[in-house]
Structure formats: C-alpha cells, structure tokens
Amino acid sequence: MSIKDKRNQVTAEHVMLVVLLALSAVFLIEPIVSDYPDDARVFPQMTASVVFVGSLLLLVRNYLPDPLYTFVGESINITTSESASEHEEELTEREKEIERETGPKRTLGRKYGYEVNDTVFMMVAATLYFFVGWAAGFLFVTPFFVFGYTTWFRVRPLIGIGLAVASTIVVYLFIEFLILPLDRGAIFDFSPFLPTAFDSTVLVAGVI
Amino acid sequence: MAVDAFVEGIGIAVSWPVIGWMVVGLLLGIILGALPGIGSPVGMAIVLPLTLPLDATSAIVLLAAIYSGAMFGGSIAAILINAPGTESAAATTLDGYPMAKNGLAKNALAIATTASALNGFLAAITLVLISPILIGVVLAFGSPEYFLLAILGISLITIVTQGSIVKGLVAGALGFMISTIGTGILSPTPRFTFGQFGLYDGISFVAALIGMFAFAEMMKLAAQDMIAESDVEMTGSIKDGVMTVFKYPKTTFKAGVIGMLIGMIPGSGATTSTFVAYAEEARSSAEDGFFGEGDPRGVIAPEGANNPTVSGSLVPTLSFGIPGSGSTAVLLGGLLMHGLQPGPTLFGDQLQITYALFISLFLGNIVIVLVGLSVIPYASRITELDTDIIIPVVVVLSFIGAYTLNQNWYDVGAVLALGVLGFYMVRYNYSVIAFVLGIVLGPIAEENFFRSLQISGGSYSIFFDPINRPLSFVLALATILIITGPFLKPRIDRALGRA
Numbered sequence: 001m002s003i004k005d006k007r008n009q010v011t012a013e014h015v016m017l018v019v020l021l022a023l024s025a026v027f028l029i030e031p032i033v034s035d036y037p038d039d040a041r042v043f044p045q046m047t048a049s050v051v052f053v054g055s056l057l058l059l060v061r062n063y064l065p066d067p068l069y070t071f072v073g074e075s076i077n078i079t080t081s082e083s084a085s086e087h088e089e090e091l092t093e094r095e096k097e098i099e100r101e102t103g104p105k106r107t108l109g110r111k112y113g114y115e116v117n118d119t120v121f122m123m124v125a126a127t128l129y130f131f132v133g134w135a136a137g138f139l140f141v142t143p144f145f146v147f148g149y150t151t152w153f154r155v156r157p158l159i160g161i162g163l164a165v166a167s168t169i170v171v172y173l174f175i176e177f178l179i180l181p182l183d184r185g186a187i188f189d190f191s192p193f194l195p196t197a198f199d200s201t202v203l204v205a206g207v208i
Numbered sequence: 209m210a211v212d213a214f215v216e217g218i219g220i221a222v223s224w225p226v227i228g229w230m231v232v233g234l235l236l237g238i239i240l241g242a243l244p245g246i247g248s249p250v251g252m253a254i255v256l257p258l259t260l261p262l263d264a265t266s267a268i269v270l271l272a273a274i275y276s277g278a279m280f281g282g283s284i285a286a287i288l289i290n291a292p293g294t295e296s297a298a299a300t301t302l303d304g305y306p307m308a309k310n311g312l313a314k315n316a317l318a319i320a321t322t323a324s325a326l327n328g329f330l331a332a333i334t335l336v337l338i339s340p341i342l343i344g345v346v347l348a349f350g351s352p353e354y355f356l357l358a359i360l361g362i363s364l365i366t367i368v369t370q371g372s373i374v375k376g377l378v379a380g381a382l383g384f385m386i387s388t389i390g391t392g393i394l395s396p397t398p399r400f401t402f403g404q405f406g407l408y409d410g411i412s413f414v415a416a417l418i419g420m421f422a423f424a425e426m427m428k429l430a431a432q433d434m435i436a437e438s439d440v441e442m443t444g445s446i447k448d449g450v451m452t453v454f455k456y457p458k459t460t461f462k463a464g465v466i467g468m469l470i471g472m473i474p475g476s477g478a479t480t481s482t483f484v485a486y487a488e489e490a491r492s493s494a495e496d497g498f499f500g501e502g503d504p505r506g507v508i509a510p511e512g513a514n515n516p517t518v519s520g521s522l523v524p525t526l527s528f529g530i531p532g533s534g535s536t537a538v539l540l541g542g543l544l545m546h547g548l549q550p551g552p553t554l555f556g557d558q559l560q561i562t563y564a565l566f567i568s569l570f571l572g573n574i575v576i577v578l579v580g581l582s583v584i585p586y587a588s589r590i591t592e593l594d595t596d597i598i599i600p601v602v603v604v605l606s607f608i609g610a611y612t613l614n615q616n617w618y619d620v621g622a623v624l625a626l627g628v629l630g631f632y633m634v635r636y637n638y639s640v641i642a643f644v645l646g647i648v649l650g651p652i653a654e655e656n657f658f659r660s661l662q663i664s665g666g667s668y669s670i671f672f673d674p675i676n677r678p679l680s681f682v683l684a685l686a687t688i689l690i691i692t693g694p695f696l697k698p699r700i701d702r703a704l705g706r707a
Contacts, residue, residue, distance in 0.1 A: 011636075012632055012635070012636075013632070013635075013636040016629070016632050016633075016636070020378065020382065023385075024382075024385065026400070027385055027388075027400065030399075030400055031399070036392075036397055036399060037392075037395050037397060039392065039394040039395050039658055040392035040394070040395050040397040040399055043384075043388060043653075043654040043657060043658075044385060044388035044399060044400070047381045047382075047384040047385040047388070047646075048381075048385050050377060050378070050381035051378055051381045051382050051385055054374050054375075054377055054378035054381065055378055057374055058372070058374060058375065058378065070695060071373070071374065071695055072372060072374045073372055073374075074372065074373075074695075105596075117431075118430045118431045119427050119428075119430045119431045119631075121430070122426065122427055122430035122599060123427060123628065126423070126603050126624065126627075127624060129603065129607070130607060130620060130621065130624050133607065133620075134617055134620070138604075138607065138608060138611070142604055145600060145603075145604070146600040146601070146604065149596070149599065149600040149603075150596060150597065150600060153596035155594060155596050155597060159597065163597060163600065163601065166601075167600070167601060167604045170604070170605070170608070171604070171608060174608055174612065178260075178261070178612060180608075180611065180612060180615060181615070182608065182611070186617070
C-alpha cells in the first residue's frame with residue numbers, strides 16, 4: 001500500500017486520537033517537568049495514563065491480535081434488547097432515506113458555484129465570531145455574525161435582520177443587567193461609539 | 209425529620225417564584241423538545257448559565273421542568289413530521305407518525321400527552337415514597353465509596369451506551385483529566401496552566417456542558433436540511449386519545465415501570481427506556497398488534513416510559529452525583545453551580561430542596577396535561593422552524609452564557625474546542641456522557657481519592673478491603689466485573705460448553 005493510499009485512509013477519528021495521545025502525554029510529563037507535589041500529580045497522571053493507553057490501543061486496533069482486538073474494538077450493549085436495536089436500525093435507515101430525498105441545502109456559496117461543507121462553514125463562522133468577538137467585543141460582532149450566517153443559508157433577509165437585531169439586544173441586556181463588558185474587546189474598544197439610543201429603558205420598552 | 213422536610217418541600221414548590229419558574233421551564237421544554245435537533249440537553253445547557261441570578265431551588269426546578277417538558281415536546285415532532293424532537297421520542301415515530309397519516313394526529317398527540325404525564329405523575333409519587341430508603345443508602349457512603357462510585361458510574365455508562373468499552377473509558381478518563389486543569393484541590397499548585405491566569409480556575413464544567421451538548425449539536429444540525437413541514441392533517445379526537453390510554457392500563461403501567469427502572473441506570477436515559485418499552489409491548493401484544501402501522505399501544509409504550517425515566521434518572525443523580533443521561537448531567541452541573549452537593553447533603557440538611565424538586569415534577573405533569581392538550585391544535589407550527597435560524601442564535605447564547613460564568617475568555621474558547629471534540633466523539637461513537645460525567649465529577653472524585661488515601665495512610669488497599677470497608681470492596685468488584693464481564697462471559701460459557 002502506497003503512502004498516498006494510507007493517507008487517504010486517515011479519518012477524523014485518527015486525528016482526534018493523535019490529539020488525545022499528545023494531550024495525555026503533556027499531562028503525564030508536565031507534572032514531572034514542573035515538579036508538582038504528589039497530591040497535585042497522582043490523579044492527573046493516573047487519568048492521563050488511561051487516556052494514553054486507550055487512545056493508543058484504539059489507534060492501532062486493526063493491527064491487534066484477536067483477543068485484544070475484541071476488547072478494544074467490539075461493541076457491547078447490555079440494556080438494549082435485540083428487537084429494540086432492530087427498531088433503532090430501521091429508524092436510522094428511514095432518517096438516511098429522508099436525508100437522501102432532501103438533498104443539499106441552498107446556500108449563497110452553492111448559488112455562485114462554491115461548494116463548502118455546511119458543518120465546516122458553521123464551525124469556521126463560529127470560530128471567527130469567537131476571535132473577532134474577543135478582539136472587538138461581542139456586542140458589535142453579533143449582528144454581523146447572525147446576519148452573515150442567515151444570509152449564507154439564504155434565510156429571508158427580513159428574518160435575518162430581525163434575528164441580528166434581537167440577538168444584539170440580548171447581548172446588550174447582558175451588558176446592562178449582568179454588568180458584563182461585552183461591548184469592549186481585548187484589542188479594540190468601541191464602547192465610546194455606543195449610541196445613546198441604546199439606553200436600557202428604550203430597549204426594555206422596545207422589547208415589551 | 210423527613211416529614212418536616214416534605215411539608216417544607218411542598219411549601220417551597222408551590223411558593224412564588226419557584227412555581228413560576230416551573231411553568232416557564234415546562235413551556236420552554238415543550239417548545240425546545242418539539243424542535244428536532246434541540247431537545248432537553250441542548251436547551252438545558254443554554255439556559256444553565258442564565259440561572260446564575262436565580263436562587264438554587266428556582267434554578268433546579270427550572271432545569272428539571274425543561275427536562276420534563278422536552279420529553280413531551282419531543283413527541284410532537286415525532287408524530288407530526290416523523291422527525292423526533294429528542295432522541296427519546298425516536299420510538300414514538302414508529303407508530304405515532306403512521307397514526308397521524310391515518311388521520312389520527314390529534315389522538316396520537318393526546319395519547320402521548322396523557323401517557324407521558326400520567327406515568328410521570330405516578331413516578332414522581334414513587335420517587336417521594338422511595339426517598340427514605342435512598343437517605344439510608346446515601347448516608348452509608350464515605351470517601352472511598354464516593355470515589356469508587358464515580359469510577360463505577362463511568363464504567364456503567366461505557367457498557368450501557370453502544371460502542372467499544374475502551375472508547376467509553378477513554379472518554380471518561382479524558383473528562384477526569386481535563387477537570388484537573390487549574391489550581392490543585394488539595395495543594396495550591398497551578399496545574400497545566402502554562403502561565404495563563406485565565407486557566408487558574410480550570411475549565412468550567414458548565415462551559416464544557418454547553419460545548420458538548422449545545423455547540424456540538426449545532427454542528428450536527430448545520431448539515432441537516434430545514435426541518436420538514438408537517439404533511440399530515442390535524443384531524444382526530446383529543447378525547448378519544450385520552451381515553452385510549454385508560455383502555456390499555458397494563459401497557460401504560462408496564463411502560464412506566466420500565467422507564468423508571470432504566471432511568472436509574474447511569475447512562476441509559478430515555479432513548480433506551482422508550483425503545484425497550486416499545487419492543488416489550490410489540491413482543492407481548494404480537495398476536496393482535498399492528499405495530500408500525502399506527503397501533504396506539506406503540507405510542508403509549510414509549511411515551512409512558514419517557515417521563516418516568518426523568519424521575520428514575522434523578523435517583524443516581526441526586527443520591528450519588530451520577531447522572532443517568534445527558535440532561536441529568538446538565539442538571540447535576542446546575543446543582544454544583546448553585547452550591548448543592550449531591551449525596552448526603554441533599555438527603556440531609558437540604559432534604560426540603562430535594563422534596564421541592566420531586567413535588568415540582570409531580571405538579572409539572574399536571575401542567576403538561578393542561579398545556580399539552582390545549583396546544584395540540586397548534587402543535588404543527590412549532591415544528592416548522594428553520595434550523596438555519598436556530599443555529600446562530602444558539603451559538604450567540606452559548607458564547608455569551610459561557611462568558612457570563614466567570615468573565616473568562618478561556619471558558620468561551622472551551623465551548624468552541626469541546627464542541628468540536630463533542631461533534632467528533634458523537635460521530636465516532638465515543639460516549640459524550642462519560643466525558644461530561646468525568647469533567648463534572650473530576651474534582652469530587654479527586655478529593656475523595658486523596659481523602660481515602662489520607663484515611664488509609666497512603667495504602668490503596670482501602671478500596672479493596674472486604675472486612676473493614678465491604679461497600680467499597682463491592683463497588684470495586686462491581687466495576688471490574690462490569691468492564692470485563694461482557695468479554696469474559698462468552699468465553700466462560702464456551703469453556704463450560706454452554707455456548
């Protein structure tokens with residue numbers, strides 16, 4: 001098998017297991033390097049050992065001898081009866097059928113010939129929202145995120161604008177009532193530009 | 209003392225604003241449950257940080273009411289659009305949707321409302337009745353037993369959820385491991401913080417719950433198309449539907465018992481109980497049944513099992529801090545966030561709060577009948593909401609909610625990172641509940657682990673001492689048997705020639 005073939009066989013689960021291996025290795029080594037006292041060291045190292053060994057076994061499970069493979073890879077279930085499992089399988093099949101019938105979503109990207117996976121788009125949009133929100137404050141970023149997201153998925157513009165406004169109001173209410181600095185970012189501070197129209201009484205009256 | 213606490217519990221449950229939050233929770237639960245892809249764990253996880261300004265009792269009653277309401281709400285989408293609002297309503301689609309297609313949508317919804325509420329009502333009474341026994345059991349537990357119970361809980365979860373046992377153990381241990389980030393419990397040593405002050409308090413378990421349930425679920429939902437519009441006519445009779453439940457008392461009762469017992473097993477939850485109840489009914493009524501084609505017993509069984517599962521899952525959650533499902537994991541998070549420790553305290557000094565919760569469940573089922581039966585004619589509208597409208601709103605609420613906890617950006621980052629991890633864990637069949645249990649119980653397990661070692665002078669034999677600590681020995685043995693049992697049994701059978 002060529003390296004290219006092997007690379008094609010790598011799934012997201014393999015990536016996840018490698019991340020877990022690396023993370024557990026840090027939890028095993030760091031207490032030694034930083035000389036943690038026993039009562040701060042034993043428990044994390046104990047749990048990290050389980051994660052490390054378990055992840056390693058799962059990563060190489062296809063190459064394990066039979067008895068060990070059974071322990072690592074075999075699915076077991078003690079509560080679901082056979083007939084219940086059959087019904088669950090039937091339902092999953094039906095769900096898949098519905099998925100096949102409905103086809104892909106209508107997005108702005110697809111309209112202009114760009115194929116972007118919907119989950120990836122959601123993940124990237126949320127990550128951007130987090131970082132820009134951290135840098136510039138959630139209050140100012142929220143309407144752009146909500147309107148941008150709904151526009152991408154071609155939700156009616158009026159609904160998108162309504163949702164963006166409603167979400168911004170919710171963020172503002174958090175600032176007003178829970179005294180959270182969501183109008184200030186770690187890098188940019190746009191709070192002085194906050195319009196006076198954003199007065200809490202006006203907002204509450206508006207919501208009511 | 210228990211009687212005094214019970215009376216006080218009634219007073220708390222019917223007092224303002226507790227009763228108000230119960231009604232709000234139920235309505236919210238019904239709506240969230242009816243939206244496919246949302247359901248109770250997601251709804252509860254989003255609401256959890258928003259309960260910070262509330263008093264502990266109101267917050268817990270609100271969360272439990274969302275859980276209970278979502279159980280009924282899930283059946284609306286299952287019956288009308290063949291897409292269960294919650295996983296626990298999946299079994300209801302098997303006969304609920306055919307009933308609706310046969311022109312009996314109102315009957316099916318009325319059956320779901322009545323069976324769910326009636327058995328929920330009976331299960332709440334049972335919960336109150338068995339609580340004195342629980343108090344005795346809980347008080348027999350010490351530090352070694354609590355540590356071993358956390359391990360046993362994770363082990364149980366790994367075998368009751370489908371998939372490899374090693375995946376479950378890795379998930380649980382990962383949760384424990386993540387919970388150790390931050391200042392040490394017994395000595396003020398910053399652990400795995402790498403000089404970042406934001407990590408000194410560790411990763412908030414509430415942020416982990418939001419990430420694992422709300423954000424991960426939204427990632428899954430992003431790939432799904434718009435929630436289907438109802439293609440059934442809202443015809444039939446609500447009254448006939450209600451009467452149908454009483455026509456099959458055995459089915460209703462059996463489903464309730466199955467629901468409550470399975471609910472008590474950590475990790476099994478309502479998805480398992482509803483399918484087991486459905487399968488049992490289909491088996492026992494095979495002769496005259498027409499299951500899969502709109503048999504009302506096919507709706508009574510899963511719906512009669514779902515709400516008792518809520519009560520059942522409260523037993524391990526409140527007694528030992530071992531949640532029975534994703535929703536009870538969030539509820540446990542709520543208890544801890546509001547300073548309520550599951551175990552002896554909830555069954556001792558704070559027994560009145562426990563009773564108030566049970567009584568709220570009891571009252572909540574009356575509200576479910578009243579609200580449920582009156583919303584039936586308009587039920588189809590709830591299911592028509594577009595997922596692309598729900599997702600950005602949930603993302604905003606998840607991030608803001610996480611920030612609200614400690615005004616710590618690392619908590620918001622944790623929502624994002626653990627959300628992605630949760631998405632892939634679900635996709636590859638790793639137990640999210642075991643992970644969440646690990647992260648929630650981590651500090652409790654670590655503290656009890658060290659207290660046990662302090663008691664024993666550093667000897668690990670305290671966990672395996674059949675003479676002085678028989679309970680801890682039994683728990684340790686049970687854990688070993690649970691993990692190795694499913695693999696050893698076929699081999700033992702084969703060796704004895706019984707295979």
